[in-house]
Amino acid sequence: MNTLLNTALGLAHRGVPVLPLRAKRPPANCSACRDTACGGRPHMRTPGPCRCPLPCHAWAAATTDPRVLASPQWAADWHHADVVAYHPGGAGLTVVDLDNVAAIEWARAALPATRTVATTRGEHWIYQGTMRSANAVRAGVDVKSLMQYARWLGPGTGHMTALPDAVRVLVDQAAPVRVPVRPTATRNASRYAMAVLDREAASVTGSSQGERQTALLRAVRAVGRFVAWGDLDRTTVEEAFTRAAESVGLSPGESRATIRKALNYSIRTAWPRKTA
Numbered sequence: 001m002n003t004l005l006n007t008a009l010g011l012a013h014r015g016v017p018v019l020p021l022r023a024k025r026p027p028a029n030c031s032a033c034r035d036t037a038c039g040g041r042p043h044m045r046t047p048g049p050c051r052c053p054l055p056c057h058a059w060a061a062a063t064t065d066p067r068v069l070a071s072p073q074w075a076a077d078w079h080h081a082d083v084v085a086y087h088p089g090g091a092g093l094t095v096v097d098l099d100n101v102a103a104i105e106w107a108r109a110a111l112p113a114t115r116t117v118a119t120t121r122g123e124h125w126i127y128q129g130t131m132r133s134a135n136a137v138r139a140g141v142d143v144k145s146l147m148q149y150a151r152w153l154g155p156g157t158g159h160m161t162a163l164p165d166a167v168r169v170l171v172d173q174a175a176p177v178r179v180p181v182r183p184t185a186t187r188n189a190s191r192y193a194m195a196v197l198d199r200e201a202a203s204v205t206g207s208s209q210g211e212r213q214t215a216l217l218r219a220v221r222a223v224g225r226f227v228a229w230g231d232l233d234r235t236t237v238e239e240a241f242t243r244a245a246e247s248v249g250l251s252p253g254e255s256r257a258t259i260r261k262a263l264n265y266s267i268r269t270a271w272p273r274k275t276a
């Protein structure tokens with residue numbers, strides 16, 4: 001039997017939902033599931049009726065069902081996989097993914113010790129408990145729990161401790177800042193527009209794999225009118241969204257095209273500014 005599938009079945013038996021990964025990516029959706037045309041799986045953020053037998057929808061494909069894992073529909077993806085991934089939230093866990101030495105040093109000072117697993121350049125710190133996931137909560141740090149997958153790189157070492165507030169706070173701070181929507185005086189317009197840009201870029205950074213493209217489109221359109229009104233310059237906006245899109249794994253080419261199109265659209269269709 002495929003060794004990865006063997007590992008996956010062992011984890012599934014212990015209640016850890018798993019899926020295959022190839023070059024750090026989950027299997028691509030099948031043609032019926034492409035762009036979530038199927039509506040998505042029942043446990044996704046926007047629940048849908050999808051019962052696709054293939055490992056579609058990234059983290060949402062992760063399962064503990066040995067019949068699904070060992071099914072012929074999953075066989076090709078196990079064959080091409082190079083690592084097993086798991087859905088931390090589905091196993092009641094949160095993974096603090098520390099990308100580099102600096103991030104590990106920060107964690108040693110800021111977070112309680114817990115079970116750790118070595119990764120290629122950094123470490124996973126695994127806590128008991130679930131929370132909302134978010135990428136890039138600080139330099140080199142992702143939080144992977146609900147609606148996310150993480151690479152399974154072995155059981156690691158150390159005693160697992162309960163998810164501390166220090167981790168929850170990271171994601172809360174990275175959450176979109178709520179800016180009241182109100183007519184603004186012109187002298188404050190740029191500052192207000194900048195706050196909206198920050199908020200919208202953060203909403204892209206916090207989006208999950210399945211919705212990052214939609215999140216990017218929505219966010220760019222929300223900011224476009226400020227470019228039309230001259231409150232923000234176009235380059236600033238394009239750069240902020242390109243960074244946000246890259247942080248959630250969209251390719252630079254793909255994100256630049258999406259950003260350009262969405263900006264053009266909202267500049268063309270922007271309403272004249274309302275004055276208070």
Ligand SMILES: [Zn+2]
Nearest residue numbers: 030033052056
């Ligand atoms: Zn499918």
Ligand SMILES: [Zn+2]
Nearest residue numbers: 033038050052
């Ligand atoms: Zn589907």
